[in-house]
Amino acid sequence: MALLFLLLIFDLVRRRRLKIEYSWLWIATGCSIVVLIWRYDWLVWLTSAIGAVTSTSTLFLLALFFLAVVNLHYSVRISEMSTRIKDLAQETALLQNEVKRLKSAP
Template structure:
């Protein structure tokens, strides 16, 4: 990796790290997801500084070029993120359905109570 490529890659890692911290600070990204992106940024940072590790991983998986290894890990990362979000969306969809059903039941009970004739008041016998 040329020095120019290393500098560019390190700048991207630092920028990603800074953007994630800023998004968490502004409450636009939950801490639940921030750690995943921070770990990803740190992993890229380590791979840029320790290029031999990337070459070793490339040889381990049988890839030809280190860029292929990065692309493969990026693809796996996005597949896992997509699976995680699909699970979350499915859970939220079930929750919305249950809430809609409960709201309809409560609305109907409320309507029934409002339309029922008032009960006669009982006088206290003392």
């Protein structure tokens, strides 16, 4: 599963559906899943380190943390995008006015 997930990420980047700069977070996630499967004892160690009873709770905790980070990241991106869209809309209005002015000038 984890390997398939990694393959999917690579394929999305290959088909230019996902930009390189956004892919690192996902590749890191895929890799950590692979590592935790391969070295299960690390997960057990982490579980006792954070005081959890079962290793599944550790996985849930990590998943929740990961989703929170991803969402925050998207919120930041959306804020950036809306500023750019606002600037573009303003520029459109100003340029439209300028074109009208130039057309009506003798």
